[in-house]
Amino acid sequence: MARRALILLEGSRYNGPLYVQAALQLGLHPIVLSADPAQYDYLGAEGIEAIRGDTADLDALIRECSRLRATYDIAGITSVGDSFYARVGKLCRHFDLPGPNPTSIEQCCDKFKQRHLLAEAGVPIPAYRLAADATEVESFAAEIGLPVILKPAVGAGSRGVRLCRSFDELAEHTTYLLGGEHIWQSPPSILVEEFAQGPSYWADTMGDQIIGIGTADFGPLPHFVGREWTVPAPLTDNEHRRIADVSLSCLRALGLDWGPTGIEFRWTKRGPVVIEVNPRLHGSPTPQLVHLAYGIDLVTEHIKLVIGDEWDLHRRYSHTAAARFLVPDGDGTLDWISGDSRAAAIPGVAEVKFYVEAKTPIVRKGDLRDLIGYVIAASPSRAQTEAILQRAVDLIDWSITPFSTPGEQERTAAP
Incomplete structure (x- = not known):
């Protein structure tokens, strides 16, 4: 009997190992x-079979999967991120496997189309405009009113996202986005958005079910670099219901009735306002937090859905889980980082992970790539979890020697 295989289109250092x-x-x-x-x-560390190929070419992927079917029973095809998820849907349709609707995924991944569909459905979202050049950016920002957020219409991980509080900042970031420094996955187009102010929340869904609602805390503006995630969010029953209702409205408006979705909100004077809908699981460590808080392994349940097995989304318990991200406060060469084993030994600490090693160049980008690790803790209460987390983080330390010249920083900057 042929071995059952799961095809993963590309990977990531976040959810890939999960x-x-x-x-x-x-x-x-x-x-x-x-x-x-x-x-x-992680592929080499686990001895995982990996095949090099053009993952942007659907026909090439069909040929490769057809070749693999001669050796394996392909149980399912999926991806850990959203940039290849529409292609996954097309592959699944070609091979008659369970999978997402590729049209819905493509519409969702284009942030302008996503905003348009949400607005048509009456879902609360920030005011927005789509700009193609610096003149349009300035005009739309004046129309919406400063401060505004500029972001690429297609992208992930907060890359290229910045709050602009003045027209000078607006011009500076527009130049960055259009001047060749930002790497575009598609023809350049910029979303100019109203800055929705208020506490941040996020929801994870699977199919049409709300799995959990968490809260997010970010570092200093003008960037949006994560500091701490917590599940569940401290909400009243009414607040929880309102976020759940808006989440389900997003799924209906975008046709996302299959598989995982991550939705981000700000709670404003209008209540929950949708900042972004991602047709995938939120990145690690969010799946671990949901698992620790409720006993639901979202990654495993997603794979079960992908291979046509019966899934199980019922909660087994209700704890509070939180992750604190490790973020450097300067650029330079990482001399050392330590304390992970001591932090991991504290009762209630579930995981300590470093993304970097000694002698790694640190060049902050103002996005997800700034994170150098995280600590996760869980317990039956929010106060206890926060105390455990703080105690663990206090045991972790690192040293960064600033670059000696600006040129050194430019040479070591990762794309």
């Missing part, structure tokens, strides 16, 4: 198709 481990625990043989498998260190 999907590989979950696949192995389900008795599946994970195979990663990637344009550059070497970029995913």
Whole structure:
């Protein structure tokens, strides 16, 4: 009998290892198709089969999957991120496997189309405009009113997202986005958005079910770099209901009735306002937080859906889980980072992870790439979890030697 395989289109350093481990625990043989498998260190560490190929070419992917079917029973095809998820949907349709609607995914990944569909459905969102050049950016910002947020119409991980509080800042960031420094995945187009002010929340859904609602805390503006995530969010019954209702409205408006979705909000004077809808699970460590808080392994349940098995989304308990991100306060060369083993030994600490090693160049981008690690803690109460987390984080330290010249920083900056 042919071995059952799970095809993973590309990977990531965040959710990628979670999907590989979950696949192995389900008795599946994970195979990663990637344009550059070497970029995913965990594949080598786990001895995972990886095949190099053009993952942007649907026909090439069909040929590769057809070739693999001669050796394996392909149980399912999926991806850990949204940039390849529409292609996953097309592959699943070609091979008659369970999968997402590719049209819905493509519409959702284009932030302008997403905003348009949400607005048509009456979902509360910030005021927005789509700009193609600096003149339009300035005009639309004046129309909406400063401060505004500028962001690429297509992208993830808060790359290129910035709050602009003056026209000078607006011009500076527009130049950054259009001047060749930002890497575009599609023809350049910029969203100019009203700054929705208020506490941040997020919801994870699977199909049409609300799995959990968490709260997010960010570092200093003008960027949006995560500091701490907590599940569940401290909400009243009415607040929870309103966020849940808006979440389900998003799914209906965008046709996202299959698989995982992550939705981000700000609670404003109008109540919950949708900042972004992502047709995928939120990135690690959010799946771990949901697992620790409720006993629901979202990655495993997603894979079950992908391979046509019965899933189980019922809560087994209700704890509070939180993750504190480790963020450097300067650029330079990381001399050392330590304290992970001591922090991990504290009762209630579930995981300590470093993304970096000694001698790594640190060049902050103002987005997800600034994070150098995290600590996760969980307990039956919010206060206890926060105390455990703080005690663990206090044991972690690092040293960064500033770059000696600006040129050194430019040479070591990662794309």
